[in-house]
Amino acid sequence: MEHLTRESLARLVDENPDAHEARHLRTCIVCTSELEALRAQTQALAALPEIRPPLGDWEVLEARLRSEGLVESPGLLERLSLAHTPPWMRTAAAIALFLGGTGVGAAFTSQTQPSADPTAFVGQTAMFTDATDVDAAAAALQVAEENYINAVSQYRQFLAQSGGDDYQGDPRGRFAALEYLVAASQAAVRQAPADPFLNGLLASTLAEREATLRRISSSQDNWF
C-alpha cells in the first residue's frame, strides 16, 4: 500500500481529504496516526508562549528613543522617580544626595584645589535647609545632583592627577572618600532603582572601593 506523503497529510490538517485520501485514511493506521501527530504539532505551535525580551532591553530602547527625539526628556524629579512622592520624601532624598555629593566634593576639592572657597558649600547647604516647599526642594535637589555629579568628576580628576591606578599615596584616605561616594550613590539608587545612569555610577564606585580595599589589604600583607 502506498502511503500519503507528509505534505499531503500536512494539508489535511486544514483541509478535507479528497475521495482517494479519505479511502486510504479509513484503512491505513500509519497515515492516520501521522495525521494526528501533525494536528498535535500544529496545536502545540499555536499554543507557544510569549517570550520575555532579554534584561536591559528597555534601557537600550529608551536610549535609542531619546537619541531619536521620540521621547521627552524627563525632568529631574521624574528621573529620580520623585515626581509623585511627598515633599518630605523629596527633601530626604535631597539631603542624601546633597550631603554625600558635597562631602566628597569638599574632600577632593581640599586635596586638589586648596584655594577653593568653602563658603560655596555653606551657601548651598543653606539653600537646602531653607527649602520649605516643593519648588525649593526641587531646586535644592537639582543642586544636590549637580554636586553629586561634580563629586564624581572631581574624584576622577583626583585619580588622574594622583596617578590613577598607579596612585602610590595612602589608600586609606582614598577608601574613606569612596565610602562617601558609595553612600551617596546608594541613596540615589534607592530613590531611582531603575535609573541606569545612577546604577552605573554606583557600580563603578563600588568597584573602585573594592579595588582600594584590596590595595589596603595587600599593603598590610606586605608589611607582615
Place this chain on the structure above:
Amino acid sequence: MTESQVIRQAADGNDRAIRTLYERYAPRVFAVVRRIAGDDELAQDYAQEAWIRAIRALPSFRGDARFSTWLHRIAVNSALQALRKTENRRKREAPFPAEVPVGPRSGDTLLQRRLEQAMDGLPDGMRQVLILHDVEGYTHEDIGDALGISAGTSKSQLFKARAKMREMLTALDGATNEGGVEAWST
C-alpha cells in the same frame, strides 16, 4: 488610565506611557520577532527596530484596529524587512542542525523548546509562513501580503514546513529516546 489614554500620551512622547506600552506588549513583540529571526541576537535588534517604528508611527494610530494587532503587524513587517536586509544571514538550507542555540526561558517545556529548535532549523521562507500561519494565526492572504507571495505559494510552503517540522521532531524524539527521555511527555 485607559489604554487609549496611554497611547495618546505615548504618541506625545511621554516616556512613562511608552514604558507602559512596552511592558505590556514587549513579550508578544519579542516572541514573534524572535521566531522570525531564528536567532536571539538578531531578535533583539529587530525588536528594538520594531518598537522604534511603532513609537514613530503612534501619532498615526487611529484605533481602527486593536493596538495589539496594529503593533503586531508592525513587528512582523519590521522583522521581515530586517531579515531581508541582513546580509550575513546564516544559511538555513542545511539539514537539521545538531544544536540550535535557543536559551532556556522560564516556563519553557521540553516540547516548546523542541518546537522552537525545529523552527529555527527551517529554511527562511518555510519558517516565516509556518510562524505567521500556525503560531500567529494569519490567513494565507495576509501572509501573501506580508511576504509578497501568492496565497497558493503560502499554502504550499506551509505544508512543506509542517512536514519538515514533523520530520525534524521525529528525528529529535528518536535521538532523545535513545537517552531515555520522552520528548512529548511534557
